[in-house]
Amino acid sequence: MPTIFGVQSTPYIVIIMSNRPQNNQNSEPVITITSVSKAFGFRSVLKNIDFHVQMAQGVCICGVNGAGKSTLLHIIAGLLKPTQGAVKICGLDVNSEPKAKSQLGVILHKSMLYPDLTVFENLLFFAKLYGVKDSRDRVKELLEDFGLLPYRYDKAGVLSRGMLQRLAIARAMVHRPVVLLADEPFTGLDMEASRYFISILDKFRAGGGTFIMTTHNANLALQCCDRIVVLDENHFIFDAETSQIDADRFIENYLIYARSPD
Amino acid sequence: MNYFCQSLWAIFVKDIVTELRSKQVLPTMIVLGMLIVYVMRIVCEAPSTSTIVIGPAVLWIAFLFSGLLAQERSMAAEEQENCIAGLLLAPIDPGTIYIAKLFVNVIMLCVFEAVVVPMAFVAFQLSVADRWIQFIIVLLLGNIGISSIGTLFSAMVQLTRGRGALLSILVLVILMPMMIPATFALLALFSAIPIKVEGYGALAFVGSFNSAVGYMTAFDAVFFVAGWLLFGFVIKD
Amino acid sequence: MRRILLLLAFVLLQISTWMALTLGQIAGPPANPDSVVRNILYVHVPSSMCALLCFVVLMVCSIGYLCTNRPTWDLVAAATAEVGTVFATVLNLTGMVFSHAEWGTWWTPSPRLITSAILWFLYIVYLILRANITQSQHRKARICAIFGIIAFLDVPMVYASARFIPDVHRANFSFTSAWQTTAFMLNMAAMVLLAILLTWLKTDILKNKAMLEKESTY
Numbered sequence: 003m004p005t006i007f008g009v010q011s012t013p014y015i016v017i018i019m020s021n022r023p024q025n026n027q028n029s030e031p032v033i034t035i036t037s038v039s040k041a042f043g044f045r046s047v048l049k050n051i052d053f054h055v056q057m058a059q060g061v062c063i064c065g066v067n068g069a070g071k072s073t074l075l076h077i078i079a080g081l082l083k084p085t086q087g088a089v090k091i092c093g094l095d096v097n098s099e100p101k102a103k104s105q106l107g108v109i110l111h112k113s114m115l116y117p118d119l120t121v122f123e124n125l126l127f128f129a130k131l132y133g134v135k136d137s138r139d140r141v142k143e144l145l146e147d148f149g150l151l152p153y154r155y156d157k158a159g160v161l162s163r164g165m166l167q168r169l170a171i172a173r174a175m176v177h178r179p180v181v182l183l184a185d186e187p188f189t190g191l192d193m194e195a196s197r198y199f200i201s202i203l204d205k206f207r208a209g210g211g212t213f214i215m216t217t218h219n220a221n222l223a224l225q226c227c228d229r230i231v232v233l234d235e236n237h238f239i240f241d242a243e244t245s246q247i248d249a250d251r252f253i254e255n256y257l258i259y260a261r262s263p264d
Numbered sequence: 265m266n267y268f269c270q271s272l273w274a275i276f277v278k279d280i281v282t283e284l285r286s287k288q289v290l291p292t293m294i295v296l297g298m299l300i301v302y303v304m305r306i307v308c309e310a311p312s313t314s315t316i317v318i319g320p321a322v323l324w325i326a327f328l329f330s331g332l333l334a335q336e337r338s339m340a341a342e343e344q345e346n347c348i349a350g351l352l353l354a355p356i357d358p359g360t361i362y363i364a365k366l367f368v369n370v371i372m373l374c375v376f377e378a379v380v381v382p383m384a385f386v387a388f389q390l391s392v393a394d395r396w397i398q399f400i401i402v403l404l405l406g407n408i409g410i411s412s413i414g415t416l417f418s419a420m421v422q423l424t425r426g427r428g429a430l431l432s433i434l435v436l437v438i439l440m441p442m443m444i445p446a447t448f449a450l451l452a453l454f455s456a457i458p459i460k461v462e463g464y465g466a467l468a469f470v471g472s473f474n475s476a477v478g479y480m481t482a483f484d485a486v487f488f489v490a491g492w493l494l495f496g497f498v499i500k501d
Numbered sequence: 502m503r504r505i506l507l508l509l510a511f512v513l514l515q516i517s518t519w520m521a522l523t524l525g526q527i528a529g530p531p532a533n534p535d536s537v538v539r540n541i542l543y544v545h546v547p548s549s550m551c552a553l554l555c556f557v558v559l560m561v562c563s564i565g566y567l568c569t570n571r572p573t574w575d576l577v578a579a580a581t582a583e584v585g586t587v588f589a590t591v592l593n594l595t596g597m598v599f600s601h602a603e604w605g606t607w608w609t610p611s612p613r614l615i616t617s618a619i620l621w622f623l624y625i626v627y628l629i630l631r632a633n634i635t636q637s638q639h640r641k642a643r644i645c646a647i648f649g650i651i652a653f654l655d656v657p658m659v660y661a662s663a664r665f666i667p668d669v670h671r672a673n674f675s676f677t678s679a680w681q682t683t684a685f686m687l688n689m690a691a692m693v694l695l696a697i698l699l700t701w702l703k704t705d706i707l708k709n710k711a712m713l714e715k716e717s718t719y
Contacts, residue, residue, distance in 0.1 A: 042637070079353060080352075081352060081353070081500075081501065083501070100355035100356070100357070103354065103355040104355045108349075108353050110346060110349060112345045112349075113345050114345055114346050114349055115347070115350075116282060116341075116344075116345070116347060117345065118281075118285050118286050119278065119281065119285075123278075123281070127274055128354075130270055130271065130273075131271050131275070131354045131356065132354055133267045133270060416647075420644050420647065423634060423636065423640055423644060424630070424633045424634045424644070425634070426629075430629070430630065430633055433629065434630065434648065437619070437623055438651060438652065438655050440615075441615075441616075441655055441656065444612075444615070486654050487651075490650065490654055494651070498643070498647060
């Protein structure tokens with residue numbers, strides 16, 4: 003097998019044709035991305051991306067800035083329409099069926115929270131927006147789970163970055179989604195907040211949830227995900243399970259790649 | 265249906281609470297309205313001007329320009345922390361967001377009118393005699409028309425450079441035709457013109473008070489439906 | 502092909518202008534029988550037709566863009582807006598000159614005249630809107646398409662009914678001879694041809710411009 007990033011892994015092109023690292027579960031993939039391409043005018047950002055994610059799998063999409071990671075995540079979330087191809091969450095097309103969106107929880111760069119509303123009101127609004135039954139009880143449950151109870155009457159605009167990230171995660175999970183998408187979630191977080199976020203992801207995965215994360219921090223990616231894919235230009239160049247990767251060599255080679263991606 | 269009502273109500277309450285807390289727009293709107301009324305009163309101080317004729321004009325000008333403030337805020341508030349993405353990620357139809365924001369704008373304009381209209385009555389010595397209900401209906405129709413166009417366009421201008429200034433020219437140019445029956449309706453109510461007008465001219469084209477109300481309703485219906493259908497195209501990418 | 506059409510339009514315009522100037526004035530409700538300014542009608546009416554035609558095309562292209570997301574629809578819409586502005590300006594100015602010569606007033610707020618003014622404003626606001634969106638071509642196209650549709654919903658209601666109601670703006674005039682009718686028709690044809698050609702040329706210019714601006718996204 004060829005060596006990419008110092009790791010013996012099957013290159014992505016071969017993966018489509020031959021045996022990929024398979025999950026133990028033989029169930030239908032939770033997220034199915036078929037031949038997705040996205041072009042902004044004459045610039046092709048993603049080309050023929052085929053990607054499947056099984057249940058309770060945590061995937062990290064790595065890549066340099068401008069590789070198209072955020073674009074791919076936005077397409078999976080249904081915020082952008084692909085020029086070609088389809089994205090299915092639990093078998094439902096994300097662009098045409100609203101039910102697909104109720105299976106998704108998304109965390110983006112900006113917190114998507116209202117600074118003038120309190121923590122409690124923000125969560126209650128999103129609970130009602132997603133049609134959660136017994137919204138007040140659900141919000142109280144979330145406040146306890148995420149340790150936000152002392153801040154529940156504070157306006158979202160005055161929270162620190164770490165607390166805001168917690169609130170953003172709580173907002174993403176208010177409707178008990180099956181899939182969690184996170185775009186560069188570790189930006190601006192200190193060590194403790196990062197560890198807390200990783201613990202939440204572990205708990206989510208243990209409960210059967212699937213998540214896709216984008217980051218350019220290979221270290222953190224190895225810590226919390228089962229599978230790493232690397233996006234370069236407009237296609238995947240690397241896809242392997244974390245258990246099969248030698249951490250140090252991977253990071254070393256990835257850093258070399260990141261500095262000069264040719 | 266239940267989900268539609270619940271999500272509509274959630275967005276509506278959220279906007280009202282945000283506005284009551286931040287007190288950003290309503291006071292500014294009301295003061296702007298009052299200033300417009302008083303400036304126009306001072307400016308129209310020639311001996312021959314009939315205040316009953318100027319009154320309706322001033323009312324509509326005040327509504328249009330102050331309404332712009334409310335509409336600008338309605339979508340600008342969603343731009344802060346990319347909250348519009350938060351709304352788009354939910355399994356709701358973008359039309360629901362439009363209707364909720366439309367309600368908010370209409371309510372804000374109603375509150376505004378409750379304060380500024382009595383002021384205009386005092387300044388221009390207007391009276392509607394016993395035609396209160398028709399007066400309120402005309403004002404409400406005007407509100408809905410101004411708000412439906414304003415809400416749609418305020419979503420549009422968030423993506424442009426001009427923002428507030430651009431919103432004002434967009435809304436005014438589209439509302440120009442609606443102002444003809446609107447002015448007729450108010451002039452008729454204030455007894456400045458007879459209920460039916462014959463002959464040439466814009467007022468004669470409208471014809472009568474009933475057809476003025478009919479025209480306004482038609483404009484409102486068209487703008488509402490167009491806004492509801494097109495809102496999704498504006499906010500989605 | 503385009504050069505032939507351009508030549509044809511030019512020739513037609515020349516012929517019809519010569520005929521207009523030499524065939525005497527157009528008859529009609531006599532207000533000022535000696536006025537030669539009447540002949541401005543040869544330009545006024547066709548430019549009104551062309552301005553409206555451009556508006557309809559603008560609306561069709563707006564709907565086309567929203568349905569298909571193809572850049573060509575947007576480019577044609579932009580070209581039509583620019584050409585339409587020219588015709589709307591000509592319409593309003595010739596109308597004002599004509600009414601001053603005939604009736605002594607530059608402008609009155611009658612429905613037809615208000616609608617012509619609104620048409621002009623709508624075109625101008627469309628162009629300003631286009632100029633103000635700089636992030637991406639796709640966004641610009643989408644927003645202008647939406648504005649185009651709303652603008653179209655706005656105007657015809659008033660315009661169509663104005664034809665059936667007595668108005669200061671007189672919609673009837675008659676020609677003294679068949680030659681005048683021919684001149685008028687030639688002028689109409691020439692103007693429409695000119696509108697189509699200008700739109701075509703402008704679309705090409707905009708297309709080339711979009712191709713050159715590769716870094717701006719569509």
